Amino acid sequence: MSTASGTGENDRDATGGVERPSTAWPLFEVFVRGKRGLNHVHVGSLHAADEEMALHNARNLYTRRNEGVSIWVVRAADITASSPDEKDPFFAPNGDKVYRHPTFYEIPDDVPHI
Amino acid sequence: MSTEEATITDEERLHQRFESTVEHDQRVEPRDWMPEGYRKTLVRQIAQHAHSEIIGMQPEGNWLTRAPSLRRKAILLAKVQDEAGHGLYLYSAAETLGVERSDLTEKLVARRQKYSSIFNYPALTFADIGVIGWLVDGAAIVNQVPLCRCSYGPYARAMIRICKEESFHQRQGYELLLTMMHGSEQQRRDVQDAVDRWWWPSLMMFGPPDGDSPNTQQSMAWGIKRHTNDQLRQKFVDMTVPQAEVLGVTLPDSGLSYNAEREHYEFSEPDWEEFHRVLAGEGPCNTQRVERRRAAHEGGSWVREAAAAHAAKQAERGRAAV
Numbered sequence: 001m002s003t004a005s006g007t008g009e010n011d012r013d014a015t016g017g018v019e020r021p022s023t024a025w026p027l028f029e030v031f032v033r034g035k036r037g038l039n040h041v042h043v044g045s046l047h048a049a050d051e052e053m054a055l056h057n058a059r060n061l062y063t064r065r066n067e068g069v070s071i072w073v074v075r076a077a078d079i080t081a082s083s084p085d086e087k088d089p090f091f092a093p094n095g096d097k098v099y100r101h102p103t104f105y106e107i108p109d110d111v112p113h114i
Numbered sequence: 115m116s117t118e119e120a121t122i123t124d125e126e127r128l129h130q131r132f133e134s135t136v137e138h139d140q141r142v143e144p145r146d147w148m149p150e151g152y153r154k155t156l157v158r159q160i161a162q163h164a165h166s167e168i169i170g171m172q173p174e175g176n177w178l179t180r181a182p183s184l185r186r187k188a189i190l191l192a193k194v195q196d197e198a199g200h201g202l203y204l205y206s207a208a209e210t211l212g213v214e215r216s217d218l219t220e221k222l223v224a225r226r227q228k229y230s231s232i233f234n235y236p237a238l239t240f241a242d243i244g245v246i247g248w249l250v251d252g253a254a255i256v257n258q259v260p261l262c263r264c265s266y267g268p269y270a271r272a273m274i275r276i277c278k279e280e281s282f283h284q285r286q287g288y289e290l291l292l293t294m295m296h297g298s299e300q301q302r303r304d305v306q307d308a309v310d311r312w313w314w315p316s317l318m319m320f321g322p323p324d325g326d327s328p329n330t331q332q333s334m335a336w337g338i339k340r341h342t343n344d345q346l347r348q349k350f351v352d353m354t355v356p357q358a359e360v361l362g363v364t365l366p367d368s369g370l371s372y373n374a375e376r377e378h379y380e381f382s383e384p385d386w387e388e389f390h391r392v393l394a395g396e397g398p399c400n401t402q403r404v405e406r407r408r409a410a411h412e413g414g415s416w417v418r419e420a421a422a423a424h425a426a427k428q429a430e431r432g433r434a435a436v
Contacts, residue, residue: 024216045206050425061199083145
């Protein structure tokens with residue numbers, strides 16, 4: 001896991017960057033559910049003073065044409081993301097578990113519906 | 115192996131991974147390692163693009179209170195709001211590269227970063243609103259569609275969103291012009307006059323000729339750019355000439371003719387001296403545009419401060435309640 005928080009979309013080390021003045025609005029990541037039955041999907045980010053304003057700004061910015069039925073906003077600083085530099089060890093356990101995939105199993109051609 | 119050698123090898127390995135990502139037409143994502151030049155080029159280009167959307171609200175915003183009907187006013191308002199939205203999508207993409215939106219705004223109002231020079235021309239009549247939609251947004255679409263496949267993921271995704279919305283901008287402009295061309299003699303004159311003024315600046319939107327565009331090759335190698343300036347300019351002319359014929363306007367270029375052999379339109383060179391003059395800050399509206407942006411930014415600072423103070427107070431109350 002990455003020590004610096006962030007979604008990977010807007011990842012900056014909160015302590016390493018230039019210190020922000022206290023009046024600067026924090027960054028929020030925005031997720032929109034396009035329609036019922038779909039997951040929320042990350043669409044971008046915005047600045048807002050607090051969660052409520054972030055939600056209103058997200059509505060105006062990312063759903064001007066009925067692009068969504070539900071919005072999530074979350075402070076970018078509150079997201080913990082995996083780091084691409086750890087890509088190999090982090091996702092490696094999947095590599096040798098081919099038996100998790102249906103194609104691992106050999107079934108005769110004449111067995112129907114499987 | 116010394117530590118220094120190990121570091122060099124690491125860097126080389128990262129570089130190879132980056133090159134391979136770009137070469138296989140995959141996307142580079144924010145947390146990936148990338149060459150400093152790639153990052154700088156993207157920040158410059160995305161910031162310039164974002165600034166263009168934000169400054170681009172001004173020539174049209176100027177007509178909001180004087181739109182000839184409620185229908186045109188609602189359309190124009192939606193379009194100007196879209197431009198603000200496009201600017202924010204792009205600032206959001208730029209911020210994934212480790213810059214702050216507030217810094218970019220500071221650089222814009224201090225004239226340390228540029229925006230498209232097209233917005234330094236004034237919108238003199240309501241016909242200009244139609245021509246801006248048709249030609250300026252039309253040229254923007256030709257520029258932007260290939261950017262949907264840009265190698266940098268967040269920029270490409272912002273461009274997909276923008277291109278979807280841009281089509282409305284161009285069509286409302288063309289429809290407005292068609293309406294005016296079916297109107298009075300004065301209205302037809304206004305349309306032709308606006309076309310005469312915006313045609314050449316629109317061609318300049320694609321940037322200097324290929325021979326005079328030193329960054330193009332590197333940008334193409336990095337998969338940021340997909341076509342050269344001249345290729346895109348030709349594409350725009352080929353698309354636009356038949357549209358002008360349907361509209362019944364004359365494009366102000368006596369050198370314009372169809373070359374059946376090349377299957378392209380021939381056209382004259384824009385006045386590149388004018389392009390460089392406007393870029394250097396000597397266009398008709400440069401000072402006005404930047405000063406207006408500065409005034410809006412500085413005038414809004416008390417709102418930003420008040421909202422931050424309110425949020426801090428609410429958060430404090432929330433903690434006290436727990």
